[in-house]
Amino acid sequence: MTSRQMVLGMQFSGGYGAEPGAWRLPGANLNSYTDMDQFVRYAQAAERGKVQLLFIADTPVLDMDLDHQAPHHMIDPMLLLTVLARETERIGLVTTASTTFSEPYNLARQFKALDVISHGRAGWNAVTTSDPAAAANFGATIPPRAEKYERAHEVIQIVQALWGSWEKDALLLDVENKRYADMDKIQPVNLQGKHVASRGPLPIPPSEQGQPVIFQAGGGSYGLEIAGRYASGVYANPYTVEDARAQREALRDAAKRAGRDPDEVKMLAGFMPTIAASRQAALERRRFLDEVVDLHQRVRYLGAMIGLPLGPGRLDEPLTAEQLADAVPSPHDPRSARALEVARQGWTLRDVIAHGVIDYHPVVAGTAADVADHMQEWFEAGACDGFSIALDGFHDGFDAFSDQVVPILQERGLFHEDYEGSTLRDHLGAPEQYGLDPRVTKPARS
Incomplete structure (x- = not known):
């Protein structure tokens, strides 16, 4: 205590x-x-x-x-x-x-x-x-x-x-x-x-x-x-x-x-x-919440955070090994290291965003x-x-x-x-x- x-x-x-x-x-x-x-x-x-x-x-x-x-x-x-x-x-x-x-x-x-x-x-x-x-x-x-x-x-x-x-x-x-x-x-x-x-x-x-x-x-x-x-x-x-x-x-x-x-x-x-009740249920909830936001804009912003030219076409795919090798967190955004950490876990771009890596406070979904x-x-x-x-x-x-x-x-x-x-x-x-x-x-x- x-x-x-x-x-x-x-x-x-x-x-x-x-x-x-x-x-x-x-x-x-x-x-x-x-x-x-x-x-x-x-x-x-x-x-x-x-x-x-x-x-x-x-x-x-x-x-x-x-x-x-x-x-x-x-x-x-x-x-x-x-x-x-x-x-x-x-x-x-x-x-x-x-x-x-x-x-x-x-x-x-x-x-x-x-x-x-x-x-x-x-x-x-x-x-x-x-x-x-x-x-x-x-x-x-x-x-x-x-x-x-x-x-x-x-x-x-x-x-x-x-x-x-x-x-x-x-x-x-x-x-x-x-x-x-x-x-x-x-x-x-x-x-x-x-x-x-x-x-x-x-x-x-x-x-x-x-x-x-x-x-x-x-x-x-x-x-x-x-x-x-x-x-x-x-x-x-x-x-x-x-x-x-x-x-x-x-x-x-x-x-x-x-x-x-x-x-x-x-x-x-x-x-x-x-x-x-579970981390998966929490992630599904956040994906639902994200349906009203401009995910295309967020993908581009995510790309700027980790130094990659990302577009909306691959929203439901993870980053490739080549992209991960080239990715570098932005020194100007304190959220960038966390964003790259989540991306390296193999999540799709939609799910990386659903983890809250662009939110204005730290996010825990679980x-x-x-x-x-x-x-x-x-x-x-x-x-x-x-x-x-x-x-x-x-x-x-x-x-x-x-x-x-x-x-x-x-x-x-x-x-x-x-x-x-x-x-x-x-x-x-x-x-x-x-x-x-x-x-x-x-x-x-x-």
């Missing part, structure tokens, strides 16, 4: 699953995109498995070709999480909101309201926006990278200051003395930055965890600084154990530089399992034990503090993970048996914070 245990988050993407073809899976509710009862069932299944949090990634844009694929993002993350807050008891509720096209007061009010409604289970994934189509939805263009992150620092600091604009004992509810609250303890923040400003205060008292938890999911040196200064949870996209270790160490170093304990920041590695083995290997190698799980299909995937994978992880001492507390901070082991963190932040200029 190990004393260190995983933190697990389950991703919500669209209404059906992480794979574009999830809406077509046998047994899927075709109305899942707009059916809140379905999301409640998924959330309750994750909570049954003692998963620490649900996570909604979001970009404010329609970025899918809906001819064959379902929407990738939710109809509205905050409204969905508000529904789930009323139908769950312990699981954390985290969603993305842009610092580029959102004002601090709106962000602060919405997330703190969710935190109060959920009794201290809310988290904000604070990210910048890079998609020009999303910017166009706000009648704007994407600012230069340095400017985006300069604004992000200001937004996060003002949001946190607004969260702390009520002192913890400001709410009196004193019927006898006719005093609802102590207005001397509810004060404006009066912060003015270069890009954003807010007077405050919020009209919302503290939650059971004080205020929401900050998450981060950006890359590069700018994103690392945001994570190191403010985040308690970080979503990362490493593809190998070695890359994951390097990212985690860089994150911990960034937290140290900001004056924080690096153990306060948990890195969750993205992971895409397909869980079935039994619950296969999935648990991957998670154990990465976790015990120090590659992550846990995982952000992107299930291929939701309608049966949440139950399979909670009922089949979680018990294996628990038996191996890698995952807790039950929630240790009632708030998201409890689940993450995140320290108490109310308002700005005095260790790392200087308020925006007032």
Whole structure:
């Protein structure tokens, strides 16, 4: 039994699953995109498995070709999480909101309201926006990278200051003395930055965890600084154990530089399992999921990954011995070595792709034990503090993970048996914070 245990988050993407073809899976509710009862069932299944949090990634844009694929993002993350807050008891509720096209007061009010409604289970994934189509939805263009992150620092600091604009004992509810609250303890923040400003205060008292938890999911040196200064949870996209270790160490170093304990920041590695009774059944499921994607384009992309001119004509044939001898994994794509490894096992090109070698997270298609083995290997190698799980299909995937994978992880001492507390901070082991963190932040200029 190990004393260190995983933190697990389950991703919500669209209404059906992480794979574009999830809406077509046998047994899927075709109305899942707009059916809140379905999301409640998924959330309750994750909570049954003692998963620490649900996570909604979001970009404010329609970025899918809906001819064959379902929407990738939710109809509205905050409204969905508000529904789930009323139908769950312990699981954390985290969603993305842009610092580029959102004002601090709106962000602060919405997330703190969710935190109060959920009794201290809310988290904000604070990210910048890079998609020009999303910017166009706000009648704007994407600012230069340095400017985006300069604004992000200001937004996060003002949001946190607004969260702390009520002192913890400001709410009196004193019927006898006719005093609802102590207005001397509810004060404006009066912060003015270069890009954003807010007077405050919020009209919302503290939650059971004080205020929401900050998450981060950006890359590069700018994103690392945001994570190191403010985040308690970080979503990362490493593809190998070695890359994951390097990212985690860089994150911990960034937290140290900001004056924080690096153990306060948990890195969750993205992971895409397909869980079935056998590896063959899992591969057949993924082949079915791939029927809505452009496999001809994927074959060409696979060729670029391993240095071969591949076309769609041989989709159902394996690579020849001559091709394998000439194949070289691209040094510019960390997925390439895995792609060539699978190809060398003699699979057809269709099946190489079905193994998930082009997906944006590592894929394991197999039994619950296969999935648990991957998670154990990465976790015990120090590659992550846990995982952000992107299930291929939701309608049966949440139950399979909670009922089949979680018990294996628990038996191996890698995952807790039950929630240790009632708030998201409890689940993450995140320290108490109310308002700005005095260790790392200087308020925006007032």
